[in-house]
Amino acid sequence: MKADRLLIDCHVATMVEGAGAYGAIPDAAVVIADGRIAWIGPRADLPTVQAVETERLDGRWITPGLVDCHTHLVFGGDRSGEFEQRLGGATYEQIARAGGGIVSSVKATRAASEDDLFASAMSRLEGLKATGVTTVEIKSGYGLDRETELKMLRVARRIGREGGVRVRTSYLGLHAIPPEHREDRAAYVDLAVDDMLPAAHAEGLVDAVDAYCEPIAFSIQEVSRLFDKARGLGLPVKLHADQLSNGGGAALAARHRALSADHIEHATEDGVAAMAAAGVVAVLLPGAFLMLRETQAPPIDLLRRHGVRMAVATDCNPGTSPVASMTAALNLACVQLRLTPEEALAGATREAARALALLDRIGTLEVGKAAELAVWNIARPAELAYWLGKPLLHRTYR
Template identity: 50%
Template sequence: MPRLENIGCLATCASPSQQDDIGLVRDAALVWRDDLVRWAGPAAALPPEYLEEPAWDAGGRLVIPGLVDAHTHLAFGGWRAGEFADRIRGRGYLEIAADGGGIASTVRATRALDEATLLQRAGRFLSEMVSLGITTVEAKSGYGLDLETELTLLRVYRRLDKRGPARIVPTCLAAHVVPREWAADRAGYVDLVVDEILPAVAAEGLADFVDVFVEDGAFSADEARRICARGRALGLRAKLHVDQLSGGGGAELAAEVEAVSADHLECVSEAGIAALAEARVVAVTLPLATLYLDQAPPPARALIDAGVAVAVASDFNPGTAPSYHLPFALTLACARQRMTPAEALKGATRYAARAVGLEGTVGSLQPGAAADFALIDAPDVEHWLYHLRPNACTATVIGGTVRYGTVPGA
């Protein structure tokens, strides 16, 4: 039963309420057995029964729960750097998509790769995410948009989860956009998702969630209702991409279908905020996407003030958020969404875990939770997110085992 001592500042994120309550403990200690936390608190209050346990040395660093990235598109083919330059020159997201770029271009590149290649690419990304202190990753399909490739992407996630060390939460996003071969029969494609793809996904147990991109150029609210209802009948809870490029009542829809999370929300309305609060839907904000698209950020301050739990995720994808640097996204959440460092950290730990259905299991350091944590070379949370560095994480521990870096005594 190891114990981590000499912790300068420990953020337990144990409280389920209050966005800024990250359970800070100075001069702390942490104890775990096997892969679960047994005790966390002030070193001076460490129960005597733990004093003889093997000691690991945190070196006076900040210790946080393993970060949870609650929105990624981890497996895909190709990149879209040309679109980055096009947007800088003034071309819009929808204009690029209408010309065959955007998601459609990634679908073509992804369909051209076999499962082994997709696994190798996604595995490399995942290893680099672990080095940043990320221990749990929600991973969406959505770049296949046919039965075979959607299943392939989700099988890649299953293999990554089994291989470890990071935990993968798989989401079926077959309703990302209507693929070009179905452009003249969008109703037929919705039928394919509802009648073939989702049942096949459920039969193999390949996903925990179903997601729909509700937006002009993607899917309507009525189509999303049908897809989410089918997902629910098959045991897949709903997550929704909503109110990203236009305000179309997406947050209200997420509340109506009892989604676990509503993601993006750059254009959310006051009524939508109230609906999310009443339905206890987590708002997943994606600061890297708003940066790359040069959008005004979602109103995180208004969401928090209304009582909505606000998560922060990377939205890692090859088009609009080509980075898995979640700590940088947290700094952006502070600078652009006006979240405090404590609020941002809660959004990438406890509330991110809630957004993927794992609250209490990951995203906090309390008795019974997974012994997933990261050592950060900073005196406190404020300094960590204020002083932008390539990587301040010196070690990542998943299930009580060091998976990146070194910890003296381990």
């Protein structure tokens, strides 16, 4: 067998479902050829390999490259002032209704150039990459006009070309009502659905369509109209659902066969059952749960009982989750939401890839999949969720 690279003296957490805890292979070998995994298994079973380069990893662990399947990585400014307000007792909803929140990020994002947005996003991306991330989903939603939404998505595509990570983009035009449409929300919904989305799609800037379904954001009827438009364009959908209240978001995501329903702190059993039947992934965002000091956690036991897949992401954004560390998200998912370390790591690999419709390419370490790997200075995989702030990454391959 000819190969570009042979990795030996390592342990592998393949994260293949049904292959034991973490899909672990002790004392493993990994053969990489033409950017893909050509062979993986116990080193004792390694066939004869003619490798351009052989690398000994001194007993380190390899996992799939981590997948951050929900971020708002591209934005202007920050909202540290609102952070202080929340610590002083103001709620997220109060700040939003007073003109802060998403709308304040819109103003800063509109004022920033593409180069400025790229530079600031890259600074945050470095934190994700330093914690093993090789794939990132990036949303628009801080433009809320045609020019700026397209600008954000162009920056996201540029990050995919120049940032050393795989990028999936999501159009999030229904994120908030911009100030200029405050008195005519119907006109903004028309713009977001019938103008901005088709324009972004025509430029090849959109991989999926997202929306924020909450009383302070958009209704089920408005989101359904957007999702129908997306399906007409051949685009999958996902949803910010049931984060602040039980608004029927989980069931809405299920009706539209969404890739994922994200947040879902207030989802009911009926909503969870609908997600399970429709194959909708639950994306858990413990950073936002922490920063908003929420008290109602997502219904983890219901998700387990109904067999709903659970992904974990940072939700990196300027207002409710200024988190730029994937391993921190794993820790928070365990400590706050009570996932097991194996569930958390699966949530940042296999299930996050599933939530982006990429499981056929990444998310587990199997023959034929892309050679996107993270190599860790750890003695066991649970350490990835155990340590908070300790540098663990040796390197990534992509």
